[in-house]
Structure formats: structure tokens, C-alpha cells
Amino acid sequence: MYQNKEATPGPAAEICERIWLSIAERKLRPGTRLKEEQLAEVFEVSRARVRQALAMLESDGLVTILPNRGAFVSEPGVDEARDVFHFRRQVEARVLERLMANIADTAIPQLEAHLALEREADARGDTTATIRLSGGFHLLLAELSGSGFLTSTLRDLISRSTLITTMYRRHSHHNCGPDEHAGLIARIRARDLPGALRLMEDHLRHVEDELDLTEDVPVLRDLRDALV
Amino acid sequence: MYQNKEATPGPAAEICERIWLSIAERKLRPGTRLKEEQLAEVFEVSRARVRQALAMLESDGLVTILPNRGAFVSEPGVDEARDVFHFRRQVEARVLERLMANIADTAIPQLEAHLALEREADARGDTTATIRLSGGFHLLLAELSGSGFLTSTLRDLISRSTLITTMYRRHSHHNCGPDEHAGLIARIRARDLPGALRLMEDHLRHVEDELDLTEDVPVLRDLRDALV
DNA sequence: TTCAACATGATTGTCGACATTTTTGTTGTC
DNA sequence: GACAACAAAAATGTCGACAATCATGTTGAA
The missing domain is CATH 1.20.120.530 (GntR ligand-binding domain-like)
Known part of the structure; x- marks a missing residue:
């Protein structure tokens, strides 16, 4: 999301952007599970790229990743x-x-x-x-x-x-x-x-x-x- | 570094830790180039894991990654x-x-x-x-x-x-x-x-x-x- | 009937090989 | 001798396949 000039010029940022927008528009509700393969299919990209995008979103606090469990839309208290x-x-x-x-x-x-x-x-x-x-x-x-x-x-x-x-x-x-x-x-x-x-x-x-x-x-x- | 309970339980955090310590001990000076293959060799891990660690360090502001150029120890102004x-x-x-x-x-x-x-x-x-x-x-x-x-x-x-x-x-x-x-x-x-x-x-x-x-x-x- | 152990399916995690880009070194010409 | 174009080398970026792990459904015995 909001990619600035130098950082994250990669196409992974686009995945972030779209996921973030879906969250902002309430199409993706907090707690929703984000399966990698599913996202890869939807966005027509490799699973590795989805993984990369999810890692970015996690560092932004938007998704929570549980090891070997998967990624979920975060639910901040x-x-x-x-x-x-x-x-x-x-x-x-x-x-x-x-x-x-x-x-x-x-x-x-x-x-x-x-x-x-x-x-x-x-x-x-x-x-x-x-x-x-x-x-x-x-x-x-x-x-x-x-x-x-x-x-x-x-x-x-x-x-x-x-x-x-x-x-x-x-x-x-x-x-x-x-x-x-x-x-x-x-x-x-x-x-x-x-x-x-x-x-x-x-x-x-x-x-x-x-x-x-x-x-x-x-x-x-x-x-x-x-x-x- | 400083891995807390739930997050980053992976072995990539160990790479981060060691790189961070080297920076803290001034063994790695700001501006130093961090080649992936070299790090993979030193730590005896796959290059993918080094990549993962470098991405974490970037989000912490410790290294700066320039696309297609490589990773460097950051030089904050x-x-x-x-x-x-x-x-x-x-x-x-x-x-x-x-x-x-x-x-x-x-x-x-x-x-x-x-x-x-x-x-x-x-x-x-x-x-x-x-x-x-x-x-x-x-x-x-x-x-x-x-x-x-x-x-x-x-x-x-x-x-x-x-x-x-x-x-x-x-x-x-x-x-x-x-x-x-x-x-x-x-x-x-x-x-x-x-x-x-x-x-x-x-x-x-x-x-x-x-x-x-x-x-x-x-x-x-x-x-x-x-x-x- | 209930619970535990197991087997199956699905999903995530990891790795190595290949493609792309950048950098460096060389050659040839002006 | 200097510069530009080209070629080779090295590094990063990407992808697909395999391994490990977790969730689910089934079977069996108490």
C-alpha cells in the first residue's frame, strides 16, 4: 500500500495494495483466513509472491501469521x-x-x-x-x-x-x-x-x-x- | 533480534540476531554490502533464508535493500x-x-x-x-x-x-x-x-x-x- | 457411546535451479 | 589515449517441486 518512491518497487506491493483495499472496504473482515494458494490463484501470481506480500502485510500489522497455520486478517484490540x-x-x-x-x-x-x-x-x-x-x-x-x-x-x-x-x-x-x-x-x-x-x-x-x-x-x- | 514469544520463531531470526550483533559490535560498519551468497556460506544456510533475514532487517531499518543491487547496512542521517x-x-x-x-x-x-x-x-x-x-x-x-x-x-x-x-x-x-x-x-x-x-x-x-x-x-x- | 490412535488430505515451509539484471572487464574505433 | 559498445561474470530475482506440519475424518477398542 502507499508505496513510496524507492521502497518496494516490486510487484508484490500490488498484492499488498489489493489486499489492503479489500480490508479497507470491509470485503475482507478481521479474522479471515488468507490461504496462500487461493490468493495466488486469484491474483494469478506465484505462491512465493503471495508469501512475500503476506510478510509485508504482517510487518504492517494488517495480517497475523501463525507458523504452520496460516495468515489471518489481524484483529487489533x-x-x-x-x-x-x-x-x-x-x-x-x-x-x-x-x-x-x-x-x-x-x-x-x-x-x-x-x-x-x-x-x-x-x-x-x-x-x-x-x-x-x-x-x-x-x-x-x-x-x-x-x-x-x-x-x-x-x-x-x-x-x-x-x-x-x-x-x-x-x-x-x-x-x-x-x-x-x-x-x-x-x-x-x-x-x-x-x-x-x-x-x-x-x-x-x-x-x-x-x-x-x-x-x-x-x-x-x-x-x-x-x-x- | 530480541525475538518475542510468538513472532518469528523461525531459524531466520537467528541470522538476524547474528547480523544485528555484528552491527552492534561494529564488526559490520554502516554502508557495508551484505552479499546473499556470502552470508549463506558463512551461516551455512540456504540463500532463501538469508533473503528472508535481510527482509526482516530491512523492516527494522538496520539494512537498506536496493532492488537488483543488494543489501547494505543502513546509514541513518x-x-x-x-x-x-x-x-x-x-x-x-x-x-x-x-x-x-x-x-x-x-x-x-x-x-x-x-x-x-x-x-x-x-x-x-x-x-x-x-x-x-x-x-x-x-x-x-x-x-x-x-x-x-x-x-x-x-x-x-x-x-x-x-x-x-x-x-x-x-x-x-x-x-x-x-x-x-x-x-x-x-x-x-x-x-x-x-x-x-x-x-x-x-x-x-x-x-x-x-x-x-x-x-x-x-x-x-x-x-x-x-x-x- | 466415548475417547484415543491412526490415516488421509490440505496447507505451509524449504530448497535448488533457472532467468534477469547489474556490474565489471575487454575490445575496437576515433 | 579516451570513449563507446560489447561481452563475460557475478549477483539478485523468480519459480516450481518436494518435504514437513497441521487439520480433519475414520476406525477401533474400552
């Missing part, structure tokens, strides 16, 4: 959910600080171009593109900050956020729409770091507040482990 | 170094909060047992064991906090910290000795969260302050990219 959002706020704040401190001339036009894509996808009701572009906006901010570490860290957190939102959302996904992103761009253009930080904080808290993090959803795999 | 320490402080703080909020009866004895191992390794001058156990203490705290997410995140950050320390340290490694860990255990036993947080903060800042983060070290790979 509420504690993990809170931790993820907690650190996402921290990372995104750091991103804004770095971005403001050393902003490139091309940053604003790039952000606006991305925003235009978001609005277009939103207008034509393309939820798949909307989901991807929505996360992509935050990731673009990280890339523009110039820190590869922040970028890869945030990519991980965004993936996890999407899965968590899928599991615990109360109403509609909402998924941070273009309007709030437009506000962020305005603050960045105005070199208003405190304002941007506040907006980002509100933005992310808003997403978290839409979730029902009062109790864990039943975890299938734990049943198994419980009766050992 | 000063900005990345600061980001890593910044988030390590955040994560370790969160770990302490979770640990204090929901502490198990066996936590203190486990920590003390680990501390004993650290002191023993330190006493007999076993730097290899000292390095591993030193990071292991922090990782044990994360495991005791009960959060798999914090644990995996911190493992990543500790690996990166070690590499960064290797690159930018001014004097001796220091590498957070057992004494400071003993202080942390005392605060935890006393249920003194603010005190523990302060100690951890000082502890980590102390490590960072020992580094010379004023300028990037010359990056070999950039020379190549520069003359494109």
Missing part, C-alpha cells in the same frame, strides 16, 4: 487501537514540525494536486480511491517532510488505523474528508505551525472519537488458544 | 537519528504508563532476574551479551506492559537506536548500564509513575547526549546516486 492513534498523533505532529521547518517550494502545489484528486474521487463516489487517497494525503505530508523514517512509520500507522476504523467504527467511515485536508494546506501555506498542529490534532481525535473503543470484539483465534 | 530517539522516548513513556496501570505480580521478579543477567554479563566483560541484554531490558518492560504493538514498535526503535549509537557515539558506548535499570525497577516497585517517567526520560536523553549529532557522516551510496 482496543488497547492497541488507542496506542496506534496515540502515536499517530505524535508522528503526524512531528511531520508537521519538520515540514514547516524545511519546506520545499513544490510542497504546496503537490498537496493541492493531491487534494484535487481527493475531491474528484469523492465527487464521483469512488470509495476505493477515496480511502487510498485519504491516507495518501497524510503520507504525502510525511514524504514532503523529507524524513524516510517518519514516512515509513506513518505508513505503518495509517494501515493499522484503517484496519482499526474498519473494526470499531460506529457509523459511517468518514475517513477524514478533503475539507479538513484543505484546512491543513491553508495553515501550512500560512506557515502557521501551531494552527496546523491544532487542526491535525482535532482531525485525528475526531476520527478516533467516531469509534466505539469500549470493548474488544470477540477474537476468533483466542478461542483456539484458550482451549489449549 | 542525523535527522532520522533525532526522530528515532524522539519517538523512543514517547513509546517508552507509554510503556511505563501501561505497565503501571495494569501490572502483573510476576513483573518485578522478572525484571530483577533480567537485571541480574545484565550485571553478570557486565561483570565478566561480555560486551555482546551486555548489548543484547541492555536492549532486552527495555523490551521486557514493553512485553510486561501487555501491548504487542508497543513491543514490536519498541523493538524496531531499539534496533535503530543501536545502529545510530554505533554511528554517532563520541566516546564509549555506555549503552545504558544496569544501574540505571535498577533505578527504574525501584520506581516501578514503588508505583511511582511520575518518577519512573522522569528517570526513563533522563536515561534516554543521556544516551542521546553522548552522541555527536551535529553533522551527517558521509554516505557512500549517495555518492553513486549523486553522479547519475
